Amino acid sequence: MFKALSDPVRLRLFSLIASHAGGEACVCDISPAVDVSQPTVSHHLKVLKAAGLLDSERRGSWVHYRVLPETLAMLTTILAPVDDAPPAVRPSAAGAS
Numbered sequence: 001m002f003k004a005l006s007d008p009v010r011l012r013l014f015s016l017i018a019s020h021a022g023g024e025a026c027v028c029d030i031s032p033a034v035d036v037s038q039p040t041v042s043h044h045l046k047v048l049k050a051a052g053l054l055d056s057e058r059r060g061s062w063v064h065y066r067v068l069p070e071t072l073a074m075l076t077t078i079l080a081p082v083d084d085a086p087p088a089v090r091p092s093a094a095g096a097s
Contacts, residue, residue: 001071004051009034010044014053024066026059034063 005011016030017023031041045065046053054065 001051001055001075004047004053007042007047009036010048011045013041013094014048017054018067018072022066023040023069023072026062026064028062031063040089 005014012034013030016033017025020029025040027045029043031038034041036044043057045054045063049056053068053071055068056063056065058064
């Protein structure tokens with residue numbers, strides 16, 4: 001999952017889809033936002049989908065991508081600041097010198 005997001009273009013595409021209304025976007029809406037060719041956009045979206053970050057649905061001649069809510073929730077939990085982590089996960093202040 002993190003390997004798929006390590007590419008700046010894929011991270012940007014994932015972010016664009018996640019922040020789009022309803023967490024879903026047509027490839028026609030997000031392609032102009034990145035400075036790569038349409039086949040390259042399709043390749044990056046395929047990698048994100050294979051990593052379990054996105055799902056897709058063909059509607060007519062366009063493909064609509066959506067962020068999988070359970071994946072987004074997992075990423076949010078993993079990337080939460082330490083202050084937001086449950087007490088069992090926070091580093092102990094007593095052990096710090």
